[in-house]
Amino acid sequence: MRPPTRRFIALWLALPALLGALFATGMDPRALPFTGHEQISAVFLLDGQAYFGHLEDVPWSGTITLRDVYYFEDARKVMTDLPLALVKRGNELHQPVDVMRIRRDKVLVVERVNLDSAVGLAIAAQRALDRVAK
Amino acid sequence: MNDVIRIPRRTLFLAAGVIVGMLLVLALVMTGVVARAADATTVAGAAVLKTQQAAAERDVERAYEQAVEQVRKVRALNLAITAAQADAIALKAFNDLKALRHSGLLSLGQVLGLADADGYATATEQRFDQAPVSAQPAPTPVLLAPRLYAIAARMSELAAQLSDQATTSLTAPAATPAPTVAPSPSRTPTPTARP
Numbered sequence: 001m002r003p004p005t006r007r008f009i010a011l012w013l014a015l016p017a018l019l020g021a022l023f024a025t026g027m028d029p030r031a032l033p034f035t036g037h038e039q040i041s042a043v044f045l046l047d048g049q050a051y052f053g054h055l056e057d058v059p060w061s062g063t064i065t066l067r068d069v070y071y072f073e074d075a076r077k078v079m080t081d082l083p084l085a086l087v088k089r090g091n092e093l094h095q096p097v098d099v100m101r102i103r104r105d106k107v108l109v110v111e112r113v114n115l116d117s118a119v120g121l122a123i124a125a126q127r128a129l130d131r132v133a134k
Numbered sequence: 135m136n137d138v139i140r141i142p143r144r145t146l147f148l149a150a151g152v153i154v155g156m157l158l159v160l161a162l163v164m165t166g167v168v169a170r171a172a173d174a175t176t177v178a179g180a181a182v183l184k185t186q187q188a189a190a191e192r193d194v195e196r197a198y199e200q201a202v203e204q205v206r207k208v209r210a211l212n213l214a215i216t217a218a219q220a221d222a223i224a225l226k227a228f229n230d231l232k233a234l235r236h237s238g239l240l241s242l243g244q245v246l247g248l249a250d251a252d253g254y255a256t257a258t259e260q261r262f263d264q265a266p267v268s269a270q271p272a273p274t275p276v277l278l279a280p281r282l283y284a285i286a287a288r289m290s291e292l293a294a295q296l297s298d299q300a301t302t303s304l305t306a307p308a309a310t311p312a313p314t315v316a317p318s319p320s321r322t323p324t325p326t327a328r329p
Contacts, residue, residue, distance in 0.1 A: 038176045054173055067170075070280070078290040079196040080283065081189055081275035088280040115176055118277035124178035125186045125279035131177065132247035133281075 040113040040120060041066070045106050051089075052119055053100070055110065063101040064110075070123060086122045178279075183246070189276035190242055191258055193286035195267045198235040201297035202228060203268075208301045214308040227300035231293060235259060238289040245281050 041055035043066060053066035075085035090098060113120050162168045178186070209224040239258050243251030278286060 038174045054170070056170075068175075075283070075287070077294075078193070078283075078287045079200060080193045080278060080286055081273065082277055084277075085283045085287070086277055086280055087283070118275075120176070121178065121182050122186075122277045122279045124176045125182055126281060127175060128178040128183055129245055129279055129281045132245070 038115060040115065040123065042109075042111045042113050042119070043102060043107060044109040044111070045102070046108050047106070051100065051102070052086075052113055052123065057110070062104055064104055064107065066100040066102065067098055068123075069098065069100050070119070070126075082118075086119060086126075088126060185276055186279055186282055187242070187246055189273070189278055190282040190286055191239065191262075192267050192273065193278070194235060194238040194242065194289045195262045197238075197286070197290040197293040198231055198262075199266055199268050201231050201293035204297040205231075205300045205304075208304045211305075213304055215304070215306065216308075220304055223300055223303045227296055230296050232259075234289065234292055234296065238285060241285050242282070245285065 039054065040052055043051045043053075043055065043064070045051075049071065051066055051069050051071050053069040056065040056067070058064075069089040070086050071089060073085045073087045074083070076083045078085065089100065090096060115121075115124070205224055205227045209220055213220050215223075236255050236259060239255035240251050243254040248254050
């Protein structure tokens with residue numbers, strides 16, 4: 001049996017990898033790792049709750065992991081511009097650490113959050129305020 | 135008859151190296167190290183913070199104005215208490231609400247890291263006294279950062295408490311001599327059927 005030639009490797013390994021990368025870039029260039037763009041994900045659960053944060057999704061795991069987690073809170077009783085507010089997870093009574101594991105079968109949708117969206121800007125502002133506080 | 139397959143030592147080292155490398159990459163991916171290393175974090179610039187600050191100021195002022203308006207409306211009613219009593223209650227509520235607004239704006243200044251937070255609070259109060267939020271056109275809605283929302287929420291809650299308290303005091307019945315309670319026989323306990 002002949003060892004794989006350079007042509008074989010180029011045709012069946014390098015070319016598909018290149019095409020895959022180009023396709024992914026065409027879909028969302030900012031999705032590529034090590035590009036300096038933050039990736040905030042919105043995870044919508046079957047029960048209607050939504051969480052925002054940095055998603056770690058390992059295919060063979062039964063759970064997905066969110067870090068730096070935020071969620072919406074009803075703010076209809078507060079005199080704000082919007083009837084909902086963004087809250088950072090961690091200030092609850094049990095003061096959870098900044099890692100949240102969610103069962104994969106409870107997830108309805110995972111979406112990428114635009115950094116220029118209201119949620120993206122509020123999270124960025126929170127970080128700036130956190131820096132001021134330090 | 136046994137065939138002996140001889141594998142060169144160099145190939146063995148190469149194969150072992152590849153396997154170790156793959157395991158290392160797998161471990162880094164599984165523990166999320168790669169994801170965390172690849173993910174940057176965005177911090178808001180001055181323009182975004184300015185927008186957030188303006189929205190938070192509006193929220194504090196809006197809570198103040200709504201509470202003041204509630205007290206004012208109740209004071210305008212025909213009340214059972216005397217006018218002097220009503221004025222005293224309303225004045226105290228207005229002063230408390232002003233102090234609360236100053237405190238809210240002061241907290242805002244501190245969270246934003248302003249050097250003269252007290253001066254900022256006073257200046258903002260004066261600006262809103264001249265141009266109330268209720269008289270301004272509706273601004274573009276802003277989703278507040280959690281730290282700023284916490285201040286706005288607390289301000290809203292306390293302002294509502296103060297105005298409700300003033301409303302209760304203003305609408306209380308006029309003080310009349312307490313009627314004497316006539317003694318009445320206590321109810322006699324009735325036996326209950328037990329299963």
